[in-house]
Amino acid sequence: xxxxxxxxxxxxxxxxxxxxxxxxxxxxxxxxxxxxxxxxxxxxxxxxxxxxxxxxxxxxxxxxxxxxxxxxxxxxxxxxxxxxxxxxxxxxxxxxxxxxxxxxxxxxxxxxxxxxxxxxxxxxxxxxxxxxxxxxxxxxxxxxxxxxxxxxxxxx
Amino acid sequence: xxxxxxxxxxxxxxxxxxxxxxxxxxxxxxxxxxxxxxxxxxxxxxxxxxxxxxxxxxxxxxxxxxxxxxxxxxxxxxxxxxxxxxxxxxxxxxxxxxxxxxxxxxxxxxxxxxxxxxxxxxxxxxxxxxxxxxxxxxxxxxxxxxxxxxxxxxxxxxxxxxxxxxxxxxxxxxxxxxxxxxxxxxxxxxxxxxxxxxxxxxxxxxxxxxxxxxxxxxxxx
Numbered sequence: 238x239x240x241x242x243x244x245x246x247x248x249x250x251x252x253x254x255x256x257x258x259x260x261x262x263x264x265x266x267x268x269x270x271x272x273x274x275x276x277x278x279x280x281x282x283x284x285x286x287x288x289x290x291x292x293x294x295x296x297x298x299x300x301x302x303x304x305x306x307x308x309x310x311x312x313x314x315x316x317x318x319x320x321x322x323x324x325x326x327x328x329x330x331x332x333x334x335x336x337x338x339x340x341x342x343x344x345x346x347x348x349x350x351x352x353x354x355x356x357x358x359x360x361x362x363x364x365x366x367x368x369x370x371x372x373x374x375x376x377x378x379x380x381x382x383x384x385x386x387x388x389x390x391x392x393x
Numbered sequence: 394x395x396x397x398x399x400x401x402x403x404x405x406x407x408x409x410x411x412x413x414x415x416x417x418x419x420x421x422x423x424x425x426x427x428x429x430x431x432x433x434x435x436x437x438x439x440x441x442x443x444x445x446x447x448x449x450x451x452x453x454x455x456x457x458x459x460x461x462x463x464x465x466x467x468x469x470x471x472x473x474x475x476x477x478x479x480x481x482x483x484x485x486x487x488x489x490x491x492x493x494x495x496x497x498x499x500x501x502x503x504x505x506x507x508x509x510x511x512x513x514x515x516x517x518x519x520x521x522x523x524x525x526x527x528x529x530x531x532x533x534x535x536x537x538x539x540x541x542x543x544x545x546x547x548x549x550x551x552x553x554x555x556x557x558x559x560x561x562x563x564x565x566x567x568x569x570x571x572x573x574x575x576x577x578x579x580x581x582x583x584x585x586x587x588x589x590x591x592x593x594x595x596x597x598x599x600x601x602x603x604x605x606x607x608x609x610x611x612x613x614x
Contacts, residue, residue: 242554249550266411268579269553271560273568366560368553388561388601 240290248295251336252381259310260374267371277380278356281322283330286348292386297329299379327352399462401428406458417547422449424543428462531612532584533591538610539578553578562597
C-alpha cells in the first residue's frame with residue numbers, strides 16, 4: 238500500500254521539528270531541488286532505508302559547522318570532536334527513524350540508521366529522482382534527501 | 394488597484410516560504426503571480442473572483458510577498474494588441490527580459506542577461522495566448538510547469554511532492570538526453586525542447602492529476 242503524500246511529508250516534518258526544537262525555531266528552508274544524476278553528501282550523513290509502503294531511502298547530510306552548532310546548542314560545555322559529529326548525526330537520524338516507525342508501524346520497514354562521514358561505505362543506487370531540501374542555520378547548511386524508487390510509493 | 398497590475402513574488406516570499414501559512418485558495422492566488430500576467434488574468438485563470446482576489450493581493454503586498462512588476466513597452470503593446478515595437482520599425486530598444494539564474498539561496502543574486510533566443514521567447518510568453526491562436530507549441534518552461542503543479546496542490550509542500558512524483562515517472566534517459574540534471578522548485582528557468590521528454594512529462598502529469606498540461610506552460614514556437 239503506497240504512502241499518502243502527507244505521509245511522505247512526515248519525513249520532513251519530523252526532521253524539521255527536531256532541528257527546530259534544538260535551535261529554537263531558527264531553522265530556515267531554502268529552495269528545494271530534484272536531482273536526477275547525483276546524490277549530495279556533505280561531511281556527515283545519517284541514512285535510513287525504507288521498505289514496504291515506500292521503497293527507497295531518506296538521509297540527512299550536514300557540514301561539520303552545522304553539527305557543531307547543534308552540539309553547542311545542546312551541550313554548552315565540552316570539546317567538539319569528530320565523534321561528537323557522528324553522535325549528533327546519529328541522534329537526528331534515530332529521531333527520524335523512531336518517529337517514522339511509531340507513525341507507520343509494520344506497514345513501513347525502517348532500517349537502522351547508517352552514520353558515515355564523507356561518502357557511504359556501501360554504494361547507494363541512484364533512484365530516478367531524489368528530492369533535496371536544503372536546510373540552513375546561521376548560514377551553515379544541511380540537506381534532507383528523499384530518494385524513492387518509484388512514483389508508485391506515493392499516492393495522492 | 395485596477396486589475397491590470399502585474400505582480401511577481403519577492404525575495405522575501407522565497408525567504409519566508411517555509412513558514413508562510415495560508416488557506417489553499419490564498420496559495421492558489423499567490424502562486425499565480427508570475428511577473429507576466431495581470432492580477433485580473435491571474436484571478437480569472439485561478440477561478441477566483443476579482444472581488445475576492447483584491448483583498449488577498451493587498452494582504453500579499455503588505456506582507457512583502459509580492460511586488461509590482463513593471464513591463465516593457467513591447468510587452469505593453471502586445472498586451473494591448475498593438476503591433477510590436479520591432480514590427481513597426483521603432484527605434485525604441487526592444488524589450489529585454491532579465492531572467493533569474495538558478496540559485497539555492499533565498500536571496501537571489503543579480504540577474505544575468507539571457508541569450509537573444511531566450512529573451513525573445515520569454516518576452517513573447519508575457520502575452521497570454523489562447524490555444525487556438527497559439528499554433529505549434531514551443532519549449533516546455535520548467536518553471537511554469539512547476540508553478541502549475543504547485544497550483545493544483547493544497548500547499549507548497551504537497552505541491553513540491555507532486556512535482557517529485559511527476560519526475561519519478563519520467564524515464565531518466567530522456568532527462569539525460571536533454572542534459573537535465575536537476576529541477577529547481579522555485580524559479581527554474583530551464584526549457585525542455587525534446588518532444589519525447591515533453592510527452593513523457595505530459596503523460597505523467599495526466600496520470601497523476603487527470604489533467605492535460607495547460608498551454609501556458611509552453612513557450613510559443
